[in-house]
Amino acid sequence: MELLNEAYARYVVHHEVTEEKLVHLDSGVRKLGFRSGGRRIVTALAAAGAMALTAGYLLDGIMSAVLFFAGCMSLFWAALGLFSVFNAARNARKAIHIQYEKRKNEGNHAWEYRFFDDCYEVIGRFEKSRVQYRHIGRLIEISGMLALVEKGNLVRYFMKSDVTGGSGDELAAFLEQKSGLKLQYVRVRGR
Amino acid sequence: METLFAVRMEYGVEMYYHQVIASKASPPSEAGRASDEKQARALLESSCLEGMYCNAVFREGSFEVENPEIITEYDYDGITGVQETSRYFVIFWNRSIMISIEKAGFYRGHMEEFAAFLWRKCGKKWQRSLQEHEN
Numbered sequence: 504m505e506l507l508n509e510a511y512a513r514y515v516v517h518h519e520v521t522e523e524k525l526v527h528l529d530s531g532v533r534k535l536g537f538r539s540g541g542r543r544i545v546t547a548l549a550a551a552g553a554m555a556l557t558a559g560y561l562l563d564g565i566m567s568a569v570l571f572f573a574g575c576m577s578l579f580w581a582a583l584g585l586f587s588v589f590n591a592a593r594n595a596r597k598a599i600h601i602q603y604e605k606r607k608n609e610g611n612h613a614w615e616y617r618f619f620d621d622c623y624e625v626i627g628r629f630e631k632s633r634v635q636y637r638h639i640g641r642l643i644e645i646s647g648m649l650a651l652v653e654k655g656n657l658v659r660y661f662m663k664s665d666v667t668g669g670s671g672d673e674l675a676a677f678l679e680q681k682s683g684l685k686l687q688y689v690r691v692r693g694r
Numbered sequence: 695m696e697t698l699f700a701v702r703m704e705y706g707v708e709m710y711y712h713q714v715i716a717s718k719a720s721p722p723s724e725a726g727r728a729s730d731e732k733q734a735r736a737l738l739e740s741s742c743l744e745g746m747y748c749n750a751v752f753r754e755g756s757f758e759v760e761n762p763e764i765i766t767e768y769d770y771d772g773i774t775g776v777q778e779t780s781r782y783f784v785i786f787w788n789r790s791i792m793i794s795i796e797k798a799g800f801y802r803g804h805m806e807e808f809a810a811f812l813w814r815k816c817g818k819k820w821q822r823s824l825q826e827h828e829n
Contacts, residue, residue: 504758504767611772628772629768629771629772630766630767630769630772631767632764632765632766632767633765634763634764635763635764637763638763640742653764654741654743654763655743656737656740657791
């Protein structure tokens, strides 16, 4: 596959994979996933638990005991849900650290992205791709990081500060226009 | 460089099912088949590639996988593992990317010669063949 002439690229990004960036990406993806479903479940459980406890407090007799028990169980499951989310994130950070340490000597951490009018190219040590903008399924900004989720669930990501040929915001607007997608925003701590 | 092998495949449940079983540490079982198929359907749905065709072309120095929206050229040195199932060769590119080569899809070169070729290119990384318990 012959690469296109770099001189015609509108934007170029030189991206170096670091453990910090991987954790940042993972945090953003998790938060997005939690926002789309988990948060509703946990909120519903917590609300149901609070209402049941209140009703149990106000009523008398067996109903009170039943509602009080149901309320406690609901709050327990809500707390368990939140704990599992935090635990999963912590385990993911450990896994990322282990994988990063294992693979850091492979010399496969430097990537280049070239954005042309009709397509973009991704160049790594062992692969190079030419991608049509319609192949992007989602566009996400994670606190200063742009993530392109391609069909097939392949994620290309880089920091907006690494963009050359224009600003990161200009590239984000360019990608929105080319892909027809709206940029989703996720805020995470750390950057 | 001369094309040695060429394969045409469709992104479908079968392809993702074989990726799911290839990615597991233990051999597939009849008991787990329904769960594996469900996982495959979920992966296919989230991929947004269902029904799309792709071509894989193998040359001595590199191989390419192309569909109407993306073309990627891969260096054999980047392969981290190979798993053979009853219908696919599953090439592990990294922890999360698998490239499936359908045995029935060869339109240039023969599947048996391809197996020998792939073994020559990355024999040390060949994990195992999953033949038992599959339909």
